[in-house]
Amino acid sequence: MEAGEFATDLRRRVHEARQALRVAESESDFYAVDVRTGELNSLLRMAAENGVTIEPAATDRGPTEA
Structure with a gap:
């Protein structure tokens, strides 16, 4: 995975979390x-x-490109 893909995927995962x-x-x-919270902090x-x-x-609008 390239650096740009990594950043994009990480932003998407943060948004989903x-x-x-x-x-x-x-x-x-x-419990959830x-x-x-643990997942997001990680x-x-x-x-x-x-x-x-x-x-x-507060400004989370979904994943963005790197």
């Missing part, structure tokens, strides 16, 4: 909230370690 977290929160599924840490810029959740 944020969506899943919102659903879990709206359903008051506390914990799982999704993805954000991976992005930071690899220099991939991730937009803040």
Whole structure:
């Protein structure tokens, strides 16, 4: 996987994790909230370690190109 593909895929996964977290929160599924929060934190840490810029959740409009 090329660097641009990696960044695009990582942004997509962050977007999906944020969506899943919102659903879990709206359903008051506390276990799923914990799982999704851990998943999101892991993805954000991976992005930071690899220099991939991730937009803040408030402006999350889906994955973008690298």
